[in-house]
Amino acid sequence: MRSTFLFASCVAALSSFASAELNLSQPLLSRQVLPSTFRPPQVFKNANLVRTTNLDKAYPRETINVVIENIDAKPQSKYYLPFESSLLSRVGGLEVRDKKDAEKGSFKVEVVGFDAESSTEFYLIHLPTPLAPKAQQTLSISYSVLSAVVPVPAQIGQSDKQYVQYTFSAYTPSAYLTDKQKTKMKFPNGDVPDYTTLPADLNTEKKADPQKQGSTFTYGPYNNIPAGAEEFVSVRYEFTKPLTHATLLERDLEVSHWGGNLASEERYWLTNQGAQLKNHFSRVEWQKQSYMNPPSSALKNLNLPLHPGAVDPYFTDDIGNVSTSRFRPGKKEALLELKPRYPVFGGWKYSFRVGWNADLNTYLRKLATGDSYVLKVPFLEGPRAGEGIAYARVHLRVILPEGATNVKYSTTVPLVDSTTSVHRTFMDTLGRPTLELHAINIVDEFRERDLIVTYDYPWTAGYRKPIVLALGLFAVFAVSWVLGSIDTSIGKKKKA
């Protein structure tokens, strides 16, 4: 009997391991497929291009400011931006704005690919107004590259400094001829032990390449670089901070009109992409240095700044409640300080869930016209960390009250997919309409972006829950009366 129980518990334990592993298939990129003979028409040239690579965070952030010029005879509005296929699947949050008129918002951007196994794919940027022949426009293209830095050496001691390497092309990849260009690198500190040096004759000014200035390096300037030219260089710099990477974030927002509540829950699958431990983890060494709080490649804590008014927070993982958390409600923000169950070193994983409630009145407004409502919620909340956090996939679900119809949404976060489904939970008869939004390769800079949802919710739909319950109890009354009035006596009925 005991062995049966032991076997059953082993099976249960193994199955929970199996279910903890995620099915991470290819990203859900919807793309326009072009024939393999396609080459971007040479209708533009880049008059001047300055790329700034910011390596302050765990993911490189690229900003390309480029003056484009139409060299064709007709007005043109399609500008192609090439990426290696392997790189394109890791590029996130690509946004293009007019540098001189940033207020206009970001341009429409889509991914186009080849039908064949091509090494190059493109982002197609649609200029809102076609650029006239010989006219110029300054674009500001910004994006982040996920999983782009690699720890070198790949294994370090527990309290050693961590160095990471970033490899990129010194010539900014472009589908057009570039007259003049340079790349500025901003490192988190001046400790850059290794970097590729390019021959001075490539450089226009015939100077040593790169030029160093404190923690900033400059590759270039280079003149007349043809379309598709690449010159790979690597830099290795100190980054003794965790490379926190969420392989998946599931975020649920549940709207309750009866309770006047917005319930948020976030489920994280985190991994630290930093250097792995050379030896076993030493608790003694960890505890000895914990008072000094030196920089470490391990993920020690996560701070979630929640909106003011957040209440009832919880922090659980596969084992159960994690007691090493603190909640500091405040007027400006309600800070939820989490400490994972163990320091997350390079190559280690940690998955957990956090949740909280908030009053609905700061997020939901009723429209003057009929029974329509508008909901404004942050697309992403999540931890705030100096070294940044990258999310490979974000699944956001907005669970609306049962009976809500005509659901519309708008957000400035680039999405790859959106669907509506039905979520069934307590006291539901038909289930709640749920808006599901999917985004890939998002970084924590998108924290402040809002999601606005409008929906119609007639008052009759609101009364469905209590009326269904009331009908249920009334049926019990009716049945009890019917059953009670059945004459089950034996013999002749007595006449009054």
Next chain:
Amino acid sequence: MSTPLLNVWEAAASSPFYPPVSKNQQFTFGFLLLLISLVLVTVFSLNRSFINLPIIGVPASLAFGFGAVYMICAVGVYV
């Protein structure tokens, strides 16, 4: 940057959503309604007649329906 839906949100600034019963009143309301429902159920069970079905059964059912919704909200399951 303004989008049509952001304008909709801004236009509705004067009408934030407040539920009919606030969060800290939910338990009182739910408990009271369930208590009324219990009393009426007891009364009905003592005198099951056809006339009592609408007179006692309907208010008891309605009190139970609304009471149960407020009680489940009061205990933290916001439906």
